[in-house]
Amino acid sequence: MHRLTLGLAAAFLAGGCVVPAYVPPGTTPQTWTPPSQTEVTLAGGEGTEVLAEGAAAVTTTPDIVRDQALKDALRMAVAQGVGTYVNSETRVQNFQLLSDRIYSQASGYVSSYRIISENQEAGLYRVVVRAKVKLDRIEDDLEAIGILVAEQGRPRLMVVVKEVAAGTETSLDRELVETAIVAAFQAKGFPVVDQATVAENLTRDQLRSILAGDNQAAMAAGLRTGAEIVIAGTMERSRETRSAPYSQSEVGFHKVRLSARAISVQTAEVLGASAVSRELPFSADQAITEAADSTSKVLMGRILAGWKKRANITQLHIQNADNLRVEQLKAEIMAKVRGVTAVISRELIGTRAVVEVVSETSTQEVLQQLTTRGLQVRFTVEGFSGNRIDIKLLDQ
Secondary structure: OOOOOHHHHHHHHHOOOOOOOOOOOOOOOOOOOOOOOOOEEOOOOOOEEEEEEEEEEOOOOHHHHHHHHHHHHHHHHHHHHHHOOOOHHHHHHOHHHHHHHOHHHHHHHEEEEEEEEEEEEOOEEEEEEEEEEOHHHHHHHHHHOOHHHHHOOOOOEEEEEEEEEOOEEOOOOOOHHHHHHHHHHHHOOOOEOOHHHHHHOOOHHHHHHHHOOOHHHHHHHHHHHOOOEEEEEEEEEEEEEEEOOOOOOEEEEEEEEEEEEEEEOOOOOEEEEEEEEEEEEOOHHHHHHHHHHHHHHHHHHHHHHHHHHOOEEEEEEEEOOOHHHHHHHHHHHHHHOOOEEEEEEEEEEOOEEEEEEEEOOOHHHHHHHHHHOOOOOOEEEEEEEOOEEEEEEOOO
16 A cells, blocks of 8 residues: 655645645546645644745655645745744844754644645745744744844843842842842843942942832933843742641741832833742742742743834934934935834934934844935934934034
């Protein structure tokens, strides 16, 4: 009995061919009727439905060519899912990394697919599929390899999380909880301001204000240390002795409560907040580490979700400005810089102006395009930090 390849068997289930790539032995195209169009399940779970086309050169047997075209279609479906989170330039720059980590295992991100059409023309076999792509898994993996962080220009973090007792913070010494949070964010590609720099730029009164929830104080501290995001919070811990399960002995249980928030240095807006409690026997350090890891995951998820939901705002601080040239510059940015959705004047005092550029791209990309798109209003870039670009208009 003829044995079909696994890929061809899946193709039979997906059926509905326009031009069948393979006809079972003992039949002819005139006598063989392909099975009805069926959804093929690759992995459990739902997904976001996308339409994608794949192609393969006709250089080998029809069944193998068809399998190759189908794999390419699934890869293209996953590529569309990646495009939900990062722009085309980032995808091009990271093509090899994406190929090694995501595109090479495209079927792992597709929960199911249905073949819509297939045909052969000009030496190519083409397959069109309607696939359900698991975007949440793609997002997790993009986060794991640092691409989502790179897409936002790798914003620097400052971490200030202290243990408190009766409302009073402990010393400025680096603590286990800070170390764990720093390590978690660094593992995802976030650059972090070293704790020595934080200690040098933060007075005890400023620290108290930040821990008490003063976002303006956190914003000011972030500006001094070169951070774009401040992670600030407090930790409380206690110990209770009680009987261990299935034992007559007494065991010390360590309880840790960690409350933290992520603050944008540009706007003093809270990007995300978390309150986590952990209770473990024997080891206080383990309870602290687990609470810190959980807090980091929550805050990272909310920071990334915020990046996806809203546009980026870049502030242009302009020297040697006048109203006419500021308006000309705004019009050129709107017309020539990719991804810009609005350009807004915030102030013009004397020869200094502030303009906000609202875009779907990062501040770093806005800066790159400002210097390469041939704008007629001539200027020099005087500085760049976080979401702020300082420029000086040149005399005509």
